[in-house]
Amino acid sequence: MDEALGIERLIGERTFAFPQRHFLSAAALNRPDAEALLALADAFVALNLRPDKKLATLRGRTMVNLFFESSTRTQSSFEIAAKRLGADTVNMAPRNSSITKGETLIDTAVTLNAMKPDILVVRHGASGAADLLAQKVSCSVINAGDGWREHPTQALLDALTLRRAFGRVEGLVVAICGDVLHSRVARSNVALLQLLGAEVRLVGPPTLMPAGADQWGVSIHHQMKTGLAGADVVMMLRLQLERMDGAFVPSTREYFRYWGLDAEKLAFAAPGAKVMHPGPMNRGVEIESGVADDPEISLIQSQVEMGVAARMAVLASLAARLDNVETTRAPRG
């Protein structure tokens, strides 16, 4: 019970309330806010190890998961996080509902909004979709992935994982490898890890590197040998299978040969380097099972665990910004 109280104090004692009503982008964070979120998430990790994991921070609040793209781990991670904070949760998978009958994203959101949820967690295949929703609804919006652009809670949980594994993020050399072009995980991590003082490298075939990425403050490498040299962390990205087969890379086996992570390529990294992956993994395509499953080097299971704590931190921080007055205000449409 003391620990739980400690957390409530952490939430309450912040010198500045979390300044944003929505959580849309890691690039929009500043360092004090990011550090505060991580400190809070750290406390939630401890809470999540207790038999009684339940708090009342979000009691009476409703969180809706609105996932236009399928997801198992992110959706359940948000759901568990919200339930541990005492919120009621509803999962929506619009693929099976009226969205297929021509209803637009905004129609769906405005309809949901009328049911007065407090927090809307949205994943959508188009970049900027969460920002668009945030302009149109009166509740708080959390971006759980929009197109190629951002997946900010993933970056937060990755930073939390690194902080717990290395004791710091500052000064770490992180190599993000694979399909950077189509990766929201990469974009959020570039923003957040750089904000926290890490050195970020991007490694991958030229066809999967965004134009202008060299202006993001990162170094770009097309070979694992140079990209991984001396790296403390190797963060592998998922390669969508439809991107292979001649579209962006010639074949699965050629991709694995040059950019798939195995023990041999990992040896280029610093001694004791750790491996991460946002999941779900394509084993044998971007990562070899021997590396992914080795508890000495893989942080992948830890990332999943940290996911719940990081999302609890986001939810708890936003809770302070939720409306506390009865409202009859119609959403701007």
Added chain:
Amino acid sequence: MARSQPIAFLDARLVDPETGYDGPGAAIVVEGVIADVVRRPQIDSLSGDIRRIDCGGAMLAPGLVDLRVKTGEPGAEPKETLKSASRAAAAGGVTAIVIQPDTDPAIDDPAMVDFIFRRARDIELVHVYPAGAATRRCEGQRIAELGLMREAGAVYFTDADRTIADSKVFRRVLSYANGFGAAVAHRPADPYLSVGACATEGEFAGRMGLPSVPAIAERIMLERDLALAEITGGRLIVDQITTEGALESLKRAKDRGVRVAATASINHLSFNELDIGDYRTFARLDPPLRAEADRQALIAGLASGLVEVVVSAHAPAPAEDKRLPFAEAAPGGVGLETLLPALLSLHHEGGISLVTLIRAVTLAPARLIGLDAGRMAPGAPADLVLCDIGAPLRIDADKLISKSKNSPFDGRRLQGRVLLTMVGGRIVHQAEA
């Protein structure tokens, strides 16, 4: 009423793109034509039955000729009808509009050309001319009935937003149209590089996670088009040139004597790629907005005459097509009502002369497609605009006349209020006092 009564415009700032005159002037309109133009503020010995309009120093110029206007008629009337577009044009000082053929059904046969003329006659506001489809259904496969459409009055041929990927088809279109004395407008964009793109490739689009097309996709297709224009002797209109690289190609081709003219959209003269920040779908355009260096090159090209014509690229899209995530939103913006004030900002802020700017939206497009318009001379049709070029205004998309409100200029402050628009001697728009 106003049609038969002679009208005198007194104390105007006369801008005549034909003679290059920009100074004090007055004009008399009788029976739908300009009867007299003088280069002094007053006209002596006006007879009593003439209606006098004191312009108070406002600009009197030929009405605008807009070569690139889309409506939703036929096929998508909730977007915009010929009537609502005509009213928007009149409010913007635009006295002639050329309708793009990518309607549903497409304007790809003489009956459709006739349909547009007939609707315009019923509406009776501004001059409406159809551009005919270059290929059937604008599909880029088989040549449309260019001869018959030309005879019915189509002013040029184009597949509008669509590029004709097949070089053999495009060669034949250029060559065949030339036999009927018609120009062909074509959008230069390599279709393969452009697939799925909604932004211009670069650091900004990369960071925003938007599918993008490299700027050189324009130059690649333009070089092909120029080469085909050269071997066919056909007349090419480059539909909305936007990039520095393509402007260089255009310059070289013109120096070689290729029969080519280029249009620029007012949007690409006014905005750059950063305007799509915050995923603002009103700034989602086709072609996508470019880098600032491209915009500056385009302005320089307009000032030097390399780019002859400015168009509104009026492309109405209703809220349901714009209130979507950026990549899913319909491209395009409405522009008939903002064309003139937006153009004037290139004078106020860019220092380009009024004559040069006005020519690009009057005489130059008229000559390009063979219309008698854009002149301030006795005998010329009385298609005129009177505009207080210094008057400040803030564009409020909701107040536009167009049925669709997707103006990229929404919220922008511009200068230039259209006081009066006259078509064939008839006042079709007058600003409220």
